[in-house]
Amino acid sequence: MKIEESRILCQPKVVWIIISEWMDTLAIFMNAKVYMLFNKNNLISICCIKNFGKVKELGVVITTEKFRKRGYMAKLLKNVIKKYGRLYLICMPHLEHYYEKFGFKKTKSRPWPLQIRAGPYNFFAKIFGWDQIIYMKRK
Numbered sequence: 001m002k003i004e005e006s007r008i009l010c011q012p013k014v015v016w017i018i019i020s021e022w023m024d025t026l027a028i029f030m031n032a033k034v035y036m037l038f039n040k041n042n043l044i045s046i047c048c049i050k051n052f053g054k055v056k057e058l059g060v061v062i063t064t065e066k067f068r069k070r071g072y073m074a075k076l077l078k079n080v081i082k083k084y085g086r087l088y089l090i091c092m093p094h095l096e097h098y099y100e101k102f103g104f105k106k107t108k109s110r111p112w113p114l115q116i117r118a119g120p121y122n123f124f125a126k127i128f129g130w131d132q133i134i135y136m137k138r139k
């Protein structure tokens with residue numbers, strides 16, 4: 001198993017995974033740093049770090065479907081987050097428990113790069129009674 005660092009636009013397969021999983025395409029437009037976990041040269045899990053200056057955001061946290069629930073993402077996240085100090089993320093509430101295992105805590109702080117994306121969604125979520133996106137912070 002190996003972990004490699006790259007930029008999203010250098011990795012067409014990563015671009016495809018992000019689009020096909022309906023994940024945050026801002027990471028593609030920002031050409032964010034991506035970390036990839038491979039097993040025998042198969043790309044299994046990815047995550048990226050969006051750099052907004054003082055605010056750094058963990059995003060595009062994806063394990064390819066048939067390899068989920070085998071600890072691959074845990075391996076990747078443990079390796080990646082130790083390279084960074086404070087990290088933020090936004091996610092749906094059912095993932096709060098998962099990210100807590102890596103030291104993230106739900107926070108009331110709303111850095112603007114996250115707020116401009118989660119805010120409009122949460123506005124409609126409130127009206128229609130959907131689950132609202134939560135903000136989490138590590139360190």
Ligand SMILES: CC(C)(COP(=O)(O)OP(=O)(O)OC[C@H]1O[C@@H](n2cnc3c(N)ncnc32)[C@H](O)[C@@H]1OP(=O)(O)O)[C@@H](O)C(=O)NCCC(=O)NCCS
Pocket residue numbers: 021045060061062063064067068069070071072073074075090091092095097098
């Ligand atoms: C969320 C996601 C990234 C997790 O990836 P993963 O590689 O399955 O993650 P892990 O294997 O580390 O952990 C997943 C669960 O499997 C459990 N697990 C880990 N290893 C296991 C094993 N060997 N056997 C059984 N279960 C195991 C973990 O405890 C965890 O359970 P929990 O959710 O109750 O905490 C993956 O489900 C995914 O890609 N989802 C779609 C995209 C998405 O929603 N991403 C989040 C965006 S914010």
